Amino acid sequence: MTDPTVEPRDEPVRRMKRADRREQIISAATEAFARSGFTATSLDEIAEEAGITRVVLYRHFDSKSDLYQSVLDKMCERLEAHIDEPVEGFTDESIDGLLRVASDSPAGFRLLFQHALRETEFKERIEKFRNDVSEAAYLQIAPLVPDDALARWAAQAAPAAAIEATIAWLDAGQPDPAHVAARIRKVAIGVVEAALSTDDISLPGQPTSRRDQRDEQQHQDSGQDM
Amino acid sequence: MTDPTVEPRDEPVRRMKRADRREQIISAATEAFARSGFTATSLDEIAEEAGITRVVLYRHFDSKSDLYQSVLDKMCERLEAHIDEPVEGFTDESIDGLLRVASDSPAGFRLLFQHALRETEFKERIEKFRNDVSEAAYLQIAPLVPDDALARWAAQAAPAAAIEATIAWLDAGQPDPAHVAARIRKVAIGVVEAALSTDDISLPGQPTSRRDQRDEQQHQDSGQDM
DNA sequence: CAAGATGTATACGGCAGAGTCCACCTATGG
DNA sequence: CCATAGGTGGACTCTGCCGTATACATCTTG
Numbered sequence: 001m002t003d004p005t006v007e008p009r010d011e012p013v014r015r016m017k018r019a020d021r022r023e024q025i026i027s028a029a030t031e032a033f034a035r036s037g038f039t040a041t042s043l044d045e046i047a048e049e050a051g052i053t054r055v056v057l058y059r060h061f062d063s064k065s066d067l068y069q070s071v072l073d074k075m076c077e078r079l080e081a082h083i084d085e086p087v088e089g090f091t092d093e094s095i096d097g098l099l100r101v102a103s104d105s106p107a108g109f110r111l112l113f114q115h116a117l118r119e120t121e122f123k124e125r126i127e128k129f130r131n132d133v134s135e136a137a138y139l140q141i142a143p144l145v146p147d148d149a150l151a152r153w154a155a156q157a158a159p160a161a162a163i164e165a166t167i168a169w170l171d172a173g174q175p176d177p178a179h180v181a182a183r184i185r186k187v188a189i190g191v192v193e194a195a196l197s198t199d200d201i202s203l204p205g206q207p208t209s210r211r212d213q214r215d216e217q218q219h220q221d222s223g224q225d226m
Numbered sequence: 227m228t229d230p231t232v233e234p235r236d237e238p239v240r241r242m243k244r245a246d247r248r249e250q251i252i253s254a255a256t257e258a259f260a261r262s263g264f265t266a267t268s269l270d271e272i273a274e275e276a277g278i279t280r281v282v283l284y285r286h287f288d289s290k291s292d293l294y295q296s297v298l299d300k301m302c303e304r305l306e307a308h309i310d311e312p313v314e315g316f317t318d319e320s321i322d323g324l325l326r327v328a329s330d331s332p333a334g335f336r337l338l339f340q341h342a343l344r345e346t347e348f349k350e351r352i353e354k355f356r357n358d359v360s361e362a363a364y365l366q367i368a369p370l371v372p373d374d375a376l377a378r379w380a381a382q383a384a385p386a387a388a389i390e391a392t393i394a395w396l397d398a399g400q401p402d403p404a405h406v407a408a409r410i411r412k413v414a415i416g417v418v419e420a421a422l423s424t425d426d427i428s429l430p431g432q433p434t435s436r437r438d439q440r441d442e443q444q445h446q447d448s449g450q451d452m
Numbered sequence: 453c454a455a456g457a458t459g460t461a462t463a464c465g466g467c468a469g470a471g472t473c474c475a476c477c478t479a480t481g482g
Numbered sequence: 483c484c485a486t487a488g489g490t491g492g493a494c495t496c497t498g499c500c501g502t503a504t505a506c507a508t509c510t511t512g
Contacts, residue, residue, distance in 0.1 A: 037265075063471080064469095147401065165386070172382060183421065186419060190412060190413055241509055269499075281460080
């Protein structure tokens with residue numbers, strides 16, 4: 001930039017085989033898209049993220065939409081590879097799979113569930129996945145929850161809460177990975193219990209005062225190993 | 227008759243006072259923005275939603291950003307009006323307030339927590355609100371959860387799960403509004419419990435095997451594992 | 453009724469970003 | 483060592499949309 005004359009290249013211009021480059025672009029695009037979604041992310045940003053020029057993008061993808069679809073497909077593939085047990089619901093295994101994908105590619109995970117899900121042009125595919133999950137959840141929940149509207153609520157809310165909890169887990173630095181699947185599962189179960197009971201509720205380890213728990217914060221140190 | 231091209235208007239051209247029109251535009255913009263977010267929503271769409279011309283928008287707002295900010299401010303105002311209790315965390319009252327806002331303006335609620343939160347240009351304001359909530363939650367949760375990383379996770383995940391559960395409640399047709407606040411609170415508590423225990427977990431109504439098999443991936447073939 | 457506020461229709465400038473083209477460079481592998 | 487696939491850089495068109503301007507119609511109110 002400072003010198004318009006052609007300088008010898010300081011960096012030796014890394015080259016990759018076609019397939020590798022394609023993967024690398026998808027990976028870079030995942031990061032870029034995850035920051036601001038489809039519309040607000042320009043191809044130049046993506047190219048920069050991948051360390052190449054916009055022109056090169058078109059050597060591998062027909063259009064911006066095509067690239068985005070490829071990114072989404074890649075993530076969906078991963079999910080399905082890890083959760084492909086024929087729609088059977090929330091097993092620890094399937095949650096483990098979800099978590100593996102999430103920790104393998106946090107950006108992709110966010111992209112799927114925070115952006116792509118709201119983008120009218122692309123949400124169809126992901127919503128299908130999500131509906132499958134909700135449907136599976138409903139089959140498990142319906143026998144337990146007499147009110148059908150509440151059962152449907154729980155079937156929607158439980159996966160959503162699980163995904164949010166997973167994202168929060170990523171944000172928190174993935175603490176205690178050994179038990180995180182069980183924890184996420186407990187979050188989902190909390191939703192089901194919420195659908196069931198209208199009882200008075202209190203925080204664990206506290207007497208049943210519903211309100212103003214902050215006044216009696218007792219510091220319990222159970223010393224659980226982590 | 228000076229202009230032959232002008233047809234007699236079939237609809238009598240409804241007019242409103244300035245303040246009313248402004249509110250109506252904000253309301254229409256809320257709906258429009260809620261569908262696809264800031265960037266992907268054009269002013270023409272909004273104008274159409276409001277039943278007016280794009281030009282009229284500029285009689286009330288300086289720019290697209292200004293309009294968006296106004297929409298967001300309006301929602302934040304509402305939230306703060308309902309939850310203004312000095313940062314005190316998850317009381318049933320504050321959740322009630324959240325739910326009132328959500329059911330008053332589902333589109334606005336979604337806009338805030340599904341779109342604006344991810345839009346780099348605007349997320350600051352909403353993230354501030356969210357951080358306040360998380361901080362309040364942390365103050366309640368920290369004494370209960372020995373591991374600080376887990377406490378921070380729960381402080382993030384609990385509000386997020388609560389908001390998702392609220393949105394799912396809207397989607398489900400707002401069933402049983404009398405107890406929904408308690409249910410949402412139970413969802414949040416479920417997260418805290420998840421942060422606490424590494425115990426074996428099962429759906430309500432099933433025999434509980436005590437502790438001891440934390441890492442053991444047992445597969446209950448009751449078909450109800452979640 | 454006159455004035456002013458409100459709304460319509462249309463056209464235009466400008467800019468950012470998608471998508472294309474071309475001339476040229478250079479690792480890399482057979 | 484040479485052919486080629488993989489890459490650079492810039493200039494170009496085209497489109498969509500923001501933002502502005504102008505001219506005209508019509509409801510409302512003092």
